[in-house]
Amino acid sequence: MNLTGFASPWWFLLLLVVAAVTVGYVLAQRARRRRTMRFSNLELLDRVAPRSQGWPKHVPAALLIVSLLLLTFALAGPTAEQKVPRNRATVMLVIDVSLSMEATDVAPTRIKAAQEAARSFAEGLTPGVNLGLISFAGTATVLVAPTTERGGVVRAIDNLKLAQSTATGEGIFAALQAIEGFSAVVGGAEGPPPARIVLMTDGKQTVPTGDPYDPRGAYTAAQAAKQQQIPVSSISFGTSHGTVDIEGKEIPVEVDDESMREIARLSGGDFYKAATADELKQVYASLGEQIGYETKDADASKPWVALATIMLIGAAGSSLFLGQRLP
Structure with a gap:
């Protein structure tokens, strides 16, 4: 001790x-x-x-x-540092559901592996943490607002549907808006609970096209998260040799580590790389420890x-x- x-x-x-x-x-x-x-x-x-x-x-x-x-x-x-469960925190889980998630470089597919790992993350998160879920492809959708009830989040993860395009910035902006609305309701005298965004994606932003510093781009959204003191833990999921079949054509869908690393840096968060289903589970387990517990000087x-x-x-x-x- x-x-x-x-x-x-x-x-x-x-x-x-x-x-x-x-x-x-x-x-x-x-x-x-x-x-x-x-x-x-x-x-x-x-x-x-x-x-x-x-x-x-x-x-x-x-x-x-x-x-x-x-x-x-x-x-x-005498006091000692002890790990204790958080009794107030907000986490928005933002998952990429673009068509590239059909790639089979991660067995059985990227989306299936992502669903399994996200489900374990949701079920294992400490009870005091409010967890919400957002999916994004060409647009972002808030599937579950922050809540301590895990059943709705798990069901929404199981029912994720793929769509075209990757609007990473929209996913982050939607998470920031959901956190702001939730914090306004539960803030109280202690102020809003600490918040974090967990972003999992496998590819580069395609909407809006071009500069990620576009007003709705991923880097702009990461900077907005930094201003609101909401770090983004970005998970780059997949490999450099992934492909998907779109209308009979095999399209390469290489994972974009650099963009995810930059989003984490701009927001003040952490970057994680996961090339396999097991690695993704380990990343989520690590995040669960970081988010769900805090170190305090206890008796x-x-x-x-x-x-x-x-x-x-x-x-x-x-x-x-x-x-x-x-x-």
Whole structure:
């Protein structure tokens, strides 16, 4: 356990009391020895005095002092970094449903693998996170508004339908709008919950054509996300040798890693590459950990209380065993 600090360090003043008890015990032992030596008849003393137990007789006192030290440590409120589930956050899952997702370079197809991984992500996300779903091809559609109810999200993932074109920017803009509307409702005194967009796509933007810095382009949308402090975790899914059959023609659909990396950079988010179904699952699992949990300094006194209790019981037991009395 890596301790990060103490909530009430002033309790350490009790160490002065523990030190006084220790000194008092030592002095009491010396005074007892002096009183014993005043006995004038040493021969009779040797016959009637109990046989010395040596160091074992100090075990109860030592255990008692250790228990006091541990209790003092616990009272000081040690804290440690612990991973705790988030109780408020908003995540918009934005999935590409363009025709290129029919490619079979990822078995059985890109879309089937994406659905399975997204389903696992939704089902495994911690209960306190509000999850929404957007699909995009030539346009973007909000399929499920942010909610803690996972059933609707899973059903929508299972029913994703493919369409023509790839409007990546529209997908991001739709996610930003959904988050803004949801945050306005649930913000409260604490302000809007932290939000993130998880964007999964396999290809380059085709709508609008040309410059991704177009007012509705992917890079412009990523910059807008940055301004709203909503990072985009982009997942580039697929390989460089994917193809799809469109009207009898085999069309190459190479994955566009560079665009996804740039979207993540412009928004202040993270870029992930997944070339297989297993890699995509690992990416989603990693995102689930990042999004669903946060690291906080939490109370770590319980182990010290438990140890102090064990030591106290040991002190009582050893005292009864060695001296037939409690310390």
